[in-house]
Amino acid sequence: MLLPSFTYHRPGGLAEALAMLDGFGGQAKLLAGGTDLLVNMKHGKQAPAQLIDLDGLAELKASGSRGDALELGAGLKAAAIAGGLGGAAPQALAQGAGALGSPQVRNRASLGGNLVTARPAADMCVPLLALGARVALVSPAGERQVDLPEFFLGPGLTALHPSEVLTRVLLAKPRPGEGSGYGKLGLRKALEIPLVNVAAWLALEADGKTIKEARVALGAAAPTPMLSPGAAKALAGATAGDDAFAAAAFAAAADARPIDDHRGSAEYRRDMVAALTKRCLGQALAQARGN
Numbered sequence: 681m682l683l684p685s686f687t688y689h690r691p692g693g694l695a696e697a698l699a700m701l702d703g704f705g706g707q708a709k710l711l712a713g714g715t716d717l718l719v720n721m722k723h724g725k726q727a728p729a730q731l732i733d734l735d736g737l738a739e740l741k742a743s744g745s746r747g748d749a750l751e752l753g754a755g756l757k758a759a760a761i762a763g764g765l766g767g768a769a770p771q772a773l774a775q776g777a778g779a780l781g782s783p784q785v786r787n788r789a790s791l792g793g794n795l796v797t798a799r800p801a802a803d804m805c806v807p808l809l810a811l812g813a814r815v816a817l818v819s820p821a822g823e824r825q826v827d828l829p830e831f832f833l834g835p836g837l838t839a840l841h842p843s844e845v846l847t848r849v850l851l852a853k854p855r856p857g858e859g860s861g862y863g864k865l866g867l868r869k870a871l872e873i874p875l876v877n878v879a880a881w882l883a884l885e886a887d888g889k890t891i892k893e894a895r896v897a898l899g900a901a902a903p904t905p906m907l908s909p910g911a912a913k914a915l916a917g918a919t920a921g922d923d924a925f926a927a928a929a930f931a932a933a934a935d936a937r938p939i940d941d942h943r944g945s946a947e948y949r950r951d952m953v954a955a956l957t958k959r960c961l962g963q964a965l966a967q968a969r970g971n
């Protein structure tokens with residue numbers, strides 16, 4: 681299968697990329713790693729006349745902290761995030777990035793591309809939701825920041841405007857007494873989007889036992905990655921451990937709205953949501969306690 685013809689542009693900086701995007705007025709697509717876009721173009725699902733390559737933009741590759749916030753450039757590759765970014769990447773995100781595709785795919789696939797593709801079970805989207813992330817969207821008019829629950833609108837659909845570039849992901853810097861974990865279930869050892877995936881984040885009170893706050897995010901359980909309100913409620917104020925995690929798992933399975941398809945039944949997916957929720961909370965607790 682050949683790619684349809686297009687004109688390739690390599691801007692020297694973000695401002696130039698934004699000006700090009702604006703100038704082409706809907707004819708252009710942004711290209712990062714190309715692991716979604718180029719595949720779609722080969723399959724005839726997309727045929728943009730202009731491609732604007734973001735891959736060389738230093739502005740999108742930086743990661744670092746500003747005050748209590750951790751900022752990750754949208755151009756960071758899954759492989760770098762899986763490597764932990766020198767200890768800066770929260771555990772669940774590093775695990776999600778490490779579970780994405782194959783080594784070849786991880787060397788190309790970017791954080792921003794994973795978020796904008798917005799698959800309901802994308803490996804970096806689900807952890808970022810549990811971690812309470814928001815995204816910075818930049819256009820010639822300036823920057824706006826959007827929390828992830830408002831960013832994901834449907835499968836492949838986000839709040840990104842056609843004139844905007846997703847430049848950074850913003851998270852709270854991990855603090856002592858906090859931890860996160862990620863789990864993914866596929867049908868077999870193959871390069872495919874998860875059947876179900878779950879990420880959990882929790883913060884303990886100073887006593888090291890009581891859960892101050894927690895979030896559980898579910899993938900392939902709804903048209904978008906989703907937070908489980910029931911799990912968060914079951915965990916807040918509870919003593920961390922098996923009983924609380926079982927209650928959260930039950931609540932997460934009740935909140936999930938999976939569908940039946942050729943890869944698995946809704947009932948099976950619900951059971952797996954519960955199993956993965958318990959496992960991810962266990963990982964998060966171990967990290968929160970410094971184990």
Ligand SMILES: Cc1cc2nc3c(=O)[nH]c(=O)nc-3n(C[C@H](O)[C@H](O)[C@H](O)COP(=O)(O)OP(=O)(O)OC[C@H]3O[C@@H](n4cnc5c(N)ncnc54)[C@H](O)[C@@H]3O)c2cc1C
Binds near residue numbers: 791
């Ligand atoms: C063999 C294979 C296996 C895969 N396995 C997995 C998997 O296990 N888990 C998983 O989650 N995904 C998987 N994927 C999907 C894909 O690799 C990821 O979604 C990847 O993160 C996309 O990033 P990219 O940089 O390649 O995006 P691209 O393909 O370059 O772009 C994707 C979309 O995002 C837009 N975009 C990219 N960057 C920006 C930006 N900064 N601002 C605004 N818009 C932007 C593009 O215009 C395009 O619409 C797989 C893909 C392949 C080919």
